[in-house]
Amino acid sequence: MLDFNFPQLNNYKKIQIMKAIKIIIVSLVGLFGLTACEGFLDRDPLGQQTDQNFYNDPGNAVIAVNGVYEAMTRGEGPSPFGWLAHNYEFMFGDILSDDAAKGSTPNDYLELKEMEEWRTTAANGTVAAAWTNQFVGIFRANGVIQNIPDATIEEGLKTRLLAEARFLRGYFYFYLAKIFGGVPLFETQVDPDAVQNREVSRASLEETFKFIEADFLAAIEGLPEKSQYGDADLGRATKGAAKAFLARVIMYQVGLEINGHNWQEVFDLTQEVVGSGEYALDDNYARLFEIEGENGVESVFEVQAKSNNVANGQSNNDQKTGTNENVFQNNRSVWGWGFNNPTQNLVDQYENGDPRLPCTAYADGDIVLGIVQEVDFPASNETGYLNRKAATLAPNPTKSGDQNIRKIRFADVLMMHAEAAYHLGNENTARTILNQIRDRARMATKPK
Secondary structure (H helix, E strand, O other): OOOOOOOOHHHHHHHHHHHHHHHHHHHHHHHHOOHHHHHHHOOOOOOOOOHHHHOOOHHHHHHHHHHHHHHHHOOOEOOOOOOEOOOOHHHHOOOOOOOEEEEOOOOOOHHHHHHHOOOOOOOOHHHHHHHHHHHHHHHHHHHHHHHHHHOOOOHHHHHHHHHHHHHHHHHHHHHHHHHHOOOOOOOOOOOHHHHHOOOOOOOOHHHHHHHHHHHHHHHHHHOOOHHHOOHHHOOOOOHHHHHHHHHHHHHHHHHHOOOOOOHHHHHHHHHHHHHOOOOOOOOOHHHOOOHHHOOOOOEEEEEOOOOOOOOOOOOOOOOOOOEOHHHHHOOOOOOOOOEEEEOHHHHOOOOOOOOOHHHHEEEOOOEEOOEEOOOOOOOOOOOOEEEHHHOOOOOOOOOOEOOOEEEEEHHHHHHHHHHHHHHOOOHHHHHHHHHHHHHHHHOOOOOO
16 A cells, blocks of 8 residues: 655755755855856765756655655645645535535634635635645646656656656646636746745636646556556556546536537546446445445545554654544544534435445444444534544544545446436436446445
8 A cells, every 4th residue: 555654755855955055055156256166066966865866766756756645645734834724625525515514513613614605715724725735736746747757767667657746736736626716837846936926827727627637648648557556556546547537627627618528528538447447336335435445446546544643743744644534524522523514415315225324424323333423413513414434443533544535436437427428318328327336335234
């Protein structure tokens, strides 16, 4: 499993410090007219790592790419730009929809209530943190994209690492586009001062989506299939994941009627994933969100989490590898903070006896992981329900849980495939796909 504990990443940070020092020294030399020393000062320090030689070591090159993945795991904590407020994708998906409410006590995390009620301002810490965190990932990805092509490492590894960086940059920009629309587009690492001084412009939504498409298309060309990775690399981006995300990006554009995309493109991309033989529906829905279901047959892409008993860390050098998501969403009366409460509207969408419901929501009196739950509604719960998918293990008290964060499953790909088929007039294909998913659901057991 991909491990995000990278103590050697500090070496890479030294590169940035060295570059800044070099700029200062050269500026001083110019100021005092000591031009004869410029050739000496421009040389790379002997025996030290620079942007030019860091990537020539294959281990370092992998560490740099791992650092890009690490930006996906920071739901809260330190960043190069200060402390990040809580920011999780479900805040912008579930809580802003009819499926979930803020939850917890009425006065806890009022910024999230602002989001739920669609009265968010630029001062909202969660929104600002989501913006910052994605651009941290983009900055790191651009460092890889700039430097990997000239590295003297084995060509196959170079191709894969470059494709991983393109996939991750596409992921971060897609995350931003869904929340903010068009955003500044960076193909290289930029001077933070230029950004601070507003020397960059914001691209249109159309331009942003084209940029994202280019990244995912490049990733498709260079990434291996899931089965071509060894166990130690489970969780890395794959060809199937890049195709699935590209199909989703195109779906957004079809809905917005921009950039001339159509449902046939979505159908063809998802058909390639379906026909690859790399994925299948797990025969038990209840296993999907358990630890046993991680990186399983249905997993197309999920963010890896492994507890190392480090919470958020007090500095950028304290790398945690677990997640806060489970403690954030679980029962405040028992083991969590009680946010992201499923709504009655969501619960009512399930037919009587649908085995997916107990895998999705739990309520007062339900037994979860051997503990009888006491849901304190409405004092510390907004709907009477809690998210069962986040309760696969008791939250780690250090806010460093083991639970992977699922981003795209094979069922999601099948749903996109079915929707595209329907819009293309092939209702029988759409029904057949949906019935596959329903049949699997009917065979599910109860969660642990």
